[in-house]
Amino acid sequence: EGFKYQDSLEDFVGSVPTPASNHGRNVFGAFAEVRIPIVGSQQNVPFVYNFELDFSGRYDKYEGISGDSKVPKVMARYQPIKDVTVRATYSNSFIAPDLFQLFGPTSTGFTPSITLNGEIQDQAQLEAVTNPNLTPSTAQSWTAGIVYSPHFVPGLTVSADYFWTLQQNIVLFLPSQLILVDVNAKGNQSVFYNLVTQGDFPGTPNAQPAPTGPNGLQGNLAAFFVQDPLLNIGADRVEGWDLNLDYNWDIPRWSDMDWGQLEFQVRSVVFMGHDRKIFPTDAYFNVSGLIGDEGFGAFPDYKITFLLEHRWKGAVLTLTAQYLPEMKNTVGHDPQTEEQATFDTVQDYITVDGGLS
Secondary structure: OEEEEOOOOOOOOOOOOOOOEEEEOOEEEEEEEEEEEEEOHHHOEOOEOEEEEEEEEEEEEEOOOOOOOEEEEEEEEEEEEOOEEEEEEEEEEEEOOOHHHHHOOOEEEEOOOOEEOOEEOOOOEEEEEOOOOOOOEEEEEEEEEEEEOOOOOOOEEEEEEEEEEEEEEEEEEOOHHHHHHHHHHHHHHOOOHHHEEEOOOOOOOOOEEOOOOOOOOOOOHHHEEEEEEEEEEEEEEEEEEEEEEEEEEEOOOEOOEOOOEEEEEEEEEEEEEEEEEOOOOOOOEEOOOEEOOOOOOEEOOEEEEEEEEEEEOOEEEEEEEEEEOOEEEOOOOOOOOOOHHHOOEEOOEEEEEEEEO
16 A cells, blocks of 8 residues: 655745655455354254354554554354344454554644643644654454344344443544643653744754743743654543344235335444543543544434335335434533533434435
8 A cells, every 4th residue: 555645836825845755565464264163053952052153363464563463353152042142252453553644744733722820821833743653553342242033023133232342552642732731830851841842843953942940831832832743642442332123024915015125223322431541641531421523523422323214116215313412512621631511512413314216
């Protein structure tokens, strides 16, 4: 795979030239799976209608990227009776940094207005840089669930699945507020001290060190330059339930007429917990029930989707709906440090769509 960009041939007033970049890498992948039947229905074992294990694994090698890309998955499937299936899985996941995160262009701008020691400051100049030394993000996941398909109600399936996932080493930019507040409080004792300079951005000829003592940024933030590199720092963990009901009905013939099939679905995801941390030394903070700008996203406590579909002689009529409960608005707030109950409420809403094909 390859990634290439070059600066515009035109010169614009106030534009910042971007050096051309051309990078590529080879990716090798291999996958294997074995399914082992332990007990089958024909063996007539009491309370074991069917039992099987599934072992699979994938190996990926990204040129220039270090890190463990061996990702196994183990699945067990057990049917005590024909109508009931119990299933469980454990798996690892591996996400290599993409070429844009490794070699993409640098962007410049300004930090948000920041409060230091209770006083609102001006904006510092900000440089967001990519990082060719990023490592992969990894995750672990557990699931367990039950499926009920009663033979006396053909077409009906009800399922409930528990899930737990932890992702670590997520590629993120450090919040510029975190860098500046920490450097202002600790001076050259801050772990971020080398990311803040005067005169120009860190690493340039005109850059001068920031004041070494505390409160050195106070009252003159516009004179400082902050460099914010992409880093493997984030973590995200989520726990909840997938709840599904699916019913397919062959409509009985009436007046010797075929009326087709009707399908009804209700799917719900209920989150028992969803929290994250931005910096490895931070404590986890809640994001469930919060909504923010496009960089933050939306994390409802639950969501429900409905589907009603009629299929007849090649024609398909579909109606869908999705419901999201109210959420707390994080815009203008820091959900990591502020009391989330005080945030403004975004009301619940429902969307309804229809289609005919």
